[in-house]
Amino acid sequence: MPYLDERRARVARALDLHDELLLVGAGEPIPLPENSDQTYPFRAHADYYYLAALECPGGVVALDPRDGETSGWISFVPEVTEAERVWEGREQPPGTPLAQLDEWLASRAGRPVLTFGAPVPRAGLAADAAASAAARTRFVHARRAKDSTEIALIRRAADATAHGFSALVAALRPGVTERALQVELECGFARAGGRRPGYGTIVGTGPHAAILHFDPSERAARDGEFVLVDAGAEIDRYMADVTRTYVVGQATPFQRDLYAIVLSTEQNAIARCVAGAEWKAVHLAAAVEMVDGLVQLGLMRGSAESLVEQEAHTLFFPHGLGHLVGLGVRDGSGQAPGRAKDPRAGLRSLRLDLPLQPGYVVTVEPGLYFIPALLNDPARRQRFHDCVNWDAVTPHLALGGVRIEDNVLVTTGAPEILTSAIPKPAP
Structure with a gap:
């Protein structure tokens, strides 16, 4: 696979190893706890998959930088046993027999060894833990920018995701359960080529729409309620991550206003996703815009900028604006190399803190929620007594929330919305 050679060469340059050996493990299947002769579905460690493009239990990718940035890589794979062929239908993956790894290491005895991925x-x-961690930081940063093969897979995942959302919308009506909507959505993924959901599907109706990570239940949607859906299809380990919020039946003016604030904020944040933009600044600008909308609705009091500085926005927007996505739902997220996590409490949930670069695929997902656990907390009510019109907020505590999320490719020019085929109809 030519793209794999190019990818490994790019990683070798980023790691800048000289005498050190590198081992990246795939991991092993994990047995189910009840001794049923079954395992959890195997997924190779993302570090390994990126370098091997294989779901190979026990596999190891190795690098000897002395042998060159392309020819120095070798993929060791275990021999498939007769039992695995008989019971699982497994076939021998391409690569060098894993039994030769010991000989490979012995011929390079005395040189430092670095490891990441799953344990080898x-x-x-005896791997150098500190040097391994530093090398993995450089590795993660190197793979943040997606190559053309990765972007093509994310586009396919976005297309399958669009089919799933279309199927869900067709089933949306009073009386339909969250679980039934999940089934329609995920069947739509599968019919369009999705291998599986990329993460646990979220479908929340009514007050459940304010629970950030909600496992669909048998609760039935009621007329006039919000329905928040956060899901994405996965194809060859690459995925989309999309949120849409709907109203069953007729929306109230307040619901339409809340939705309009979030939608406008999302559109403006997407426009800011240009090369060189600091993600933290994009996040804070979105927070100010949404707080300004809440002030206009009479729910908050004061200057939007001041309210965000006081962290009052976290009452209604408690999460970060988004994260990187691709080979995993938060693929490559974190801080720029050498950058410490921002200690401010209001940025505790910010999963990304770096300047955007061409090739990054980032989620943009502003949201406003009425979360009783936050809004009924006495300490927060005291701290933000003058920031919030509590009498106006209390009647909405069972409303749920609104989140709108798209996946955006940063380019050398204007950002590209990879999930634009999924409509965002105004309620």
């Missing part, structure tokens, strides 16, 4: 169990193998 080898007797006497």
Whole structure:
């Protein structure tokens, strides 16, 4: 696979190793706890998959930088046993027999060893933990920018996701359960080529729409309620991550106003996703815009900028604006190399803190919620007594919330919305 050679060469340059050996493990299947001769579905560690493009239990990718940035890589794979062929239908993956890894290491004895991915169990193998962690930081940063193969897979996942959302919308009506909507959505993914959901599907109706990570239940949607859906299809380990919020039946003016604030904020935040933009600044600008909308609705009091500085926005917008996505739902997120996590409490949930670069695929997902656990908390009510019109907020505590999320490709020019085929109809 030519793209894999190019990818490995790029990683080798980013790691800048000289005498150190690198081992990246795939991991092993994990047995179910009840001794049923079954395992959890196997997924190779993302570090390994990125370098091997294989779901290979026990696999190891190794690098000897002395042998060159392309030819120095070698993929060791275990021999498939007769039992695995008979019971699982497994076939031998391409690569060098794993039994030769010990010989490979012995011929390079005395050189430093770095590891990441899943642990590589080898007797006497002593990896340098600090150097390994530093190398993995450089590795993660190197793979933040997606290559053309990765972007093509994310586009396919976005297309399958669009089919799933279309199926869900067709089933949306009073009386339909969250679980039934999940089934329609995920069947739509599968019919369009999705291998599986990329993460646990979220479908929340009514007050459940304010629960950030909600497992769909048998609750039935009622007329006039919000329905928040956060889901994405996965194809060859690459995925989309999309949120849409709907209203069953007729929306109230307040619901339409709340939705309009979030939609406008999302559109403006997407426009800011240009090369060189600091993600933290994009996040804070979105927070100010949404707080300004809440002030206009009479729910908050004061200057939007001041309210965000006081962290009052976290009452209604308690999460970060988004994260990187691709090979995993938060693929490559975190801080720029050498940057410490911002200690401010209001940025505790910010999953990304770096300047955007061409090739990054980022989620943009502003949201406003009425979360009783936050809004009924006495300490918060005291701290933000003058920031919030509590009498205006209390009647909406069972309303739920609104989140709108798209996946955006940063380019050398204007940002591209990869999930634009999924409508965002005004309620």
